[in-house]
Amino acid sequence: MEKTQFVIYWFCRVGLGLSWFVAGIIKAISPESFQQEVLAYQIVNFQLAYLVANFLPALEIVLGINLLLGFRKKIGVLISSVLLFGFIVLLSYTWILGLDINCGCYGDIDFVKGQPAAILRDVLLLILGIIVWPRKTS
């Protein structure tokens, strides 16, 4: 891999890993708040929101650490892409319904407001995933 390519790849992998890690930590700090954000989507009931609030942050943290350290990249990027695709679908659904909600992605520190911007961010993260996808040359 050329040096420039390697630098781009490295930045994308660390960027993607960091975004998952930070998102997971922020949600894990207060499952109570995150559960409310999940409920605002009006898709799941209280019990399912409870499970999402407790297990999703842990998955995001593990995903972030794996990508940051460069372990199990293939399955890591695969799970990352599936999650991001799911978030895009959910955000689009709430946008179509006209729900005024917070994305819930980064808790109170999230500077992105509204579904279109959050969808755009997830699409950008998906693109990072495509760049990071392990190839034979890497």
Add this chain to the structure above:
Amino acid sequence: MKTGIGVFLGIPLFVGILSCLFHPTPASWSAPEPLDGEILIEKLKSTSDPRQVIWVDARSEARYVKQHVPQAILLNFDSFEMNLPILLERWSPGKMIVVYCDTQLCNDSHDIAQRLESEIGLSDVWVLHGGWTEWKKHNL
């Protein structure tokens, strides 16, 4: 690949169970009961004449402008002094006031309701249980 799946399933499962059991601010398995001074939207709909309810929006102005309960008055801490006269103009004995903020976790609706009762002396002031999220759920 199998190890990878184990890592991505096993560790989150273990950490998630720890979070369920020991987190200091845990999520709730069942919907919380209404607190003192809160009213459920179901009860409000079944027992109150909508013309006798004055809605007060305690969220930010930006959120209020985007969407709010029809006829609701914006009355948060920034606009309290300015918009209070609008509320008092609409209010008459027998009317109930229902204050809401974003979700069940925000406290602004409780604080505004308390100010309306203690500082202004209004009675029959309630906080909507679940806030705007709950109203939206029942009014899509």
